Amino acid sequence: MRGDxxxxxxxxxxxxxxxxxxxxxxxxxxxxxxxxxxxxxxxxVRGALxxxxxxLHVILVGDEPRIRALLPQGVQYVRVVHAPDVIGYxxxxxxxxxxxxxxxxxxxxxxxHAGEADAFVSAGNTGxxxxxxxxxxxxxxGVKRPAIxxxxxxxxxxxxxxxxxxNAEVRAEFLRQxxxxxxxxxxxxxxxxxxxxxxLSIGEEPTKGTPDVIEAHQLIANDQRIAHFYGNxxxxxxxxxxxxxxxxxxxxxxxxxxxxxxxxxxxxxxxKATIMWSAKTKLGGLLLQKDLQILKDALNPEEFGGAxxxxxxxxxxxxxxxxxxxxxxxxxxxGRRGAVSDLLPTIARELGTKTGSV
Amino acid sequence: MRGDxxxxxxxxxxxxxxxxxxxxxxxxxxxxxxxxxxxxxxxxVRGALxxxxxxLHVILVGDEPRIRALLPQGVQYVRVVHAPDVIGYxxxxxxxxxxxxxxxxxxxxxxxHAGEADAFVSAGNTGxxxxxxxxxxxxxxGVKRPAIxxxxxxxxxxxxxxxxxxNAEVRAEFLRQxxxxxxxxxxxxxxxxxxxxxxLSIGEEPTKGTPDVIEAHQLIANDQRIAHFYGNxxxxxxxxxxxxxxxxxxxxxxxxxxxxxxxxxxxxxxxKATIMWSAKTKLGGLLLQKDLQILKDALNPEEFGGAxxxxxxxxxxxxxxxxxxxxxxxxxxxGRRGAVSDLLPTIARELGTKTGSV
Numbered sequence: 001m002r003g004d005x006x007x008x009x010x011x012x013x014x015x016x017x018x019x020x021x022x023x024x025x026x027x028x029x030x031x032x033x034x035x036x037x038x039x040x041x042x043x044x045v046r047g048a049l050x051x052x053x054x055x056l057h058v059i060l061v062g063d064e065p066r067i068r069a070l071l072p073q074g075v076q077y078v079r080v081v082h083a084p085d086v087i088g089y090x091x092x093x094x095x096x097x098x099x100x101x102x103x104x105x106x107x108x109x110x111x112x113h114a115g116e117a118d119a120f121v122s123a124g125n126t127g128x129x130x131x132x133x134x135x136x137x138x139x140x141x142g143v144k145r146p147a148i149x150x151x152x153x154x155x156x157x158x159x160x161x162x163x164x165x166x167n168a169e170v171r172a173e174f175l176r177q178x179x180x181x182x183x184x185x186x187x188x189x190x191x192x193x194x195x196x197x198x199x200l201s202i203g204e205e206p207t208k209g210t211p212d213v214i215e216a217h218q219l220i221a222n223d224q225r226i227a228h229f230y231g232n233x234x235x236x237x238x239x240x241x242x243x244x245x246x247x248x249x250x251x252x253x254x255x256x257x258x259x260x261x262x263x264x265x266x267x268x269x270x271x272k273a274t275i276m277w278s279a280k281t282k283l284g285g286l287l288l289q290k291d292l293q294i295l296k297d298a299l300n301p302e303e304f305g306g307a308x309x310x311x312x313x314x315x316x317x318x319x320x321x322x323x324x325x326x327x328x329x330x331x332x333x334x335g336r337r338g339a340v341s342d343l344l345p346t347i348a349r350e351l352g353t354k355t356g357s358v
Numbered sequence: 359m360r361g362d363x364x365x366x367x368x369x370x371x372x373x374x375x376x377x378x379x380x381x382x383x384x385x386x387x388x389x390x391x392x393x394x395x396x397x398x399x400x401x402x403v404r405g406a407l408x409x410x411x412x413x414l415h416v417i418l419v420g421d422e423p424r425i426r427a428l429l430p431q432g433v434q435y436v437r438v439v440h441a442p443d444v445i446g447y448x449x450x451x452x453x454x455x456x457x458x459x460x461x462x463x464x465x466x467x468x469x470x471h472a473g474e475a476d477a478f479v480s481a482g483n484t485g486x487x488x489x490x491x492x493x494x495x496x497x498x499x500g501v502k503r504p505a506i507x508x509x510x511x512x513x514x515x516x517x518x519x520x521x522x523x524x525n526a527e528v529r530a531e532f533l534r535q536x537x538x539x540x541x542x543x544x545x546x547x548x549x550x551x552x553x554x555x556x557x558l559s560i561g562e563e564p565t566k567g568t569p570d571v572i573e574a575h576q577l578i579a580n581d582q583r584i585a586h587f588y589g590n591x592x593x594x595x596x597x598x599x600x601x602x603x604x605x606x607x608x609x610x611x612x613x614x615x616x617x618x619x620x621x622x623x624x625x626x627x628x629x630k631a632t633i634m635w636s637a638k639t640k641l642g643g644l645l646l647q648k649d650l651q652i653l654k655d656a657l658n659p660e661e662f663g664g665a666x667x668x669x670x671x672x673x674x675x676x677x678x679x680x681x682x683x684x685x686x687x688x689x690x691x692x693g694r695r696g697a698v699s700d701l702l703p704t705i706a707r708e709l710g711t712k713t714g715s716v
Contacts, residue, residue: 235616
């Protein structure tokens with residue numbers, strides 16, 4: 001599946017495309033936060049409708065009249081639940097998650113907790129989604145901290161990368177758990193049977209990095225649950241795909257993810273400017289146009305749809321704030337995949353203990 | 359000077375090129391570690407000879423017979439000092455810096471301390487260069503930690519980025535000092551008269567990040583010595599050049615720097631593969647060839663030559679381990695620039711206090 005289409009890089013949506021080929025007739029109900037994200041509710045509703053089907057029901061939570069106005073007559077497999085409130089981008093996450101019980105995020109997550117839905121998708125305030133998930137969906141017992149695990153563009157194929165923002169600070173033990181959850185994500189969500197795990201640091205040697213990273217290296221290396229630990233990797237190895245899963249803290253991961261998004265944007269922008277430089281270069285660009293679009297798509301993070309908050313009792317998908325319909329549809333599909341795959345049972349089996357949680 | 363050549367990006371060597379235009383007839387003596395780096399001593403000696411001149415004398419430290427064999431007859435402004443030992447890449451930095459007194463790094467730095475040279479350049483073990491610099495050249499009194507400040511490719515022009523590896527862990531006060539030293543570097547070394555400073559974090563709001571980053575934001579915002587504090591920036595802003603100087607800890611900075619190097623390599627590699635895809639795309643590539651080379655050069659970190667260890671009593675330049683002659687010549691020029699500019703006096707004036715050091 002990796003880079004095997006004859007091109008040196010693979011469109012990121014191979015991951016989500018592959019899911020439709022997996023025979024599975026279970027019905028999954030995915031809550032979609034219709035009030036979260038820059039393009040709510042129009043693009044959110046449109047994306048949800050693109051993904052909906054007999055095996056994928058959606059529950060749209062938000063301003064009911066506005067949502068209903070966007071639904072076609074007689075639409076099937078769609079439920080609407082009204083939420084009178086919304087958590088904004090700049091609200092303090094923990095406070096908003098507790099106080100705004102009428103928000104689409106809290107109402108949606110409570111539907112999952114109540115068993116009325118199987119997964120949750122939001123393009124809203126990430127911190128609030130994480131905080132409200134911990135409050136209302138709760139961690140799998142034994143999981144010390146949930147982590148945001150994303151599928152990131154790399155060459156020749158995407159990699160799993162966690163934590164990209166749930167925990168600005170970590171302890172070594174959290175990093176060990178991230179490695180175990182990332183391994184499960186690569187196997188169950190990305191269909192990589194024998195994923196290799198790398199720990200992001202500032203040198204290959206196990207002695208390089210912060211004290212927590214050095215300790216985490218030892219914990220991971222000696223953990224029988226982690227089958228293929230590559231060791232430390234460095235920043236330059238992320239996009240050049242040395243391993244299948246990259247483990248780091250939420251501060252470094254968030255900076256790394258956004259640095260790669262920014263670099264791709266800057267370099268593609270410079271490439272475009274190079275093409276526009278003269279009549280000669282414009283002709284060259286014309287000849288390359290179709291193939292450059294494939295490269296551009298391979299670098300587009302929206303194609304993945306979102307990141308999964310791993311370690312929770314149900315799949316919680318965090319979509320890009322600026323997601324359009326395509327991104328939301330992919331995120332909804334990831335929510336379904338999270339629910340039907342063995343991701344959660346695997347994490348529960350490997351980390352689950354009623355006494356191990358903090 | 360930024361992006362002003364009509365192109366949307368500027369070759370990184372505008373910085374070093376600009377130095378030759380600055381009238382300055384002082385003689386600067388730069389020690390070059392001829393034993394450090396993947397391509398020592400051949401490329402190191404060649405690079406030093408490319409930079410040498412009446413105002414830039416070099417002192418080559420390493421295996422004297424091997425060095426002398428590489429020097430042309432009657433070469434001027436070059437001195438050779440024998441070092442019987444060398445610090446390898448995998449040696450523990452602090453231990454090696456103390457124990458290996460016969461190494462090229464220690465002998466070279468002691469020449470600077472003794473006043474026989476004005477600057478030091480090495481492509482060897484970075485940790486050992488930092489540790490030995492602290493031991494033998496010493497910090498400017500008042501500087502709590504030196505930081506590695508690099509000039510990094512960005513669009514449309516390079517930025518200053520520190521710390522990229524000297525301190526895996528920092529305190530808020532160190533980050534404040536890095537901001538002051540980075541501002542001095544941008545002014546004095548990069549000739550940016552009014553540099554803006556950004557603090558790398560995981561959100562724009564001053565409340566985002568680790569507790570140290572949040573505290574550093576307040577310290578920097580309230581520090582009169584920092585003229586233009588932009589506030590927090592994110593990973594995506596590094597290459598898209600939101601600010602002139604980016605401040606972070608040595609772990610995040612090292613990961614960020616290498617992530618950008620890796621992303622540029624991966625994307626340029628994918629672009630090359632795209633061009634090689636068919637006869638049509640090959641023709642397109644041919645038409646773009648010359649202009650793509652300009653873009654590739656703009657992304658080549660070797661063009662900068664090296665990073666400066668700021669906060670020391672003399673300029674210490676850390677060159678890429680895989681530097682070839684071009685990179686070493688640029689690093690030697692940076693050593694001279696560090697010595698003749700007002701970088702060190704500025705840092706001493708703004709941070710210098712005999713009582714403030716720890």
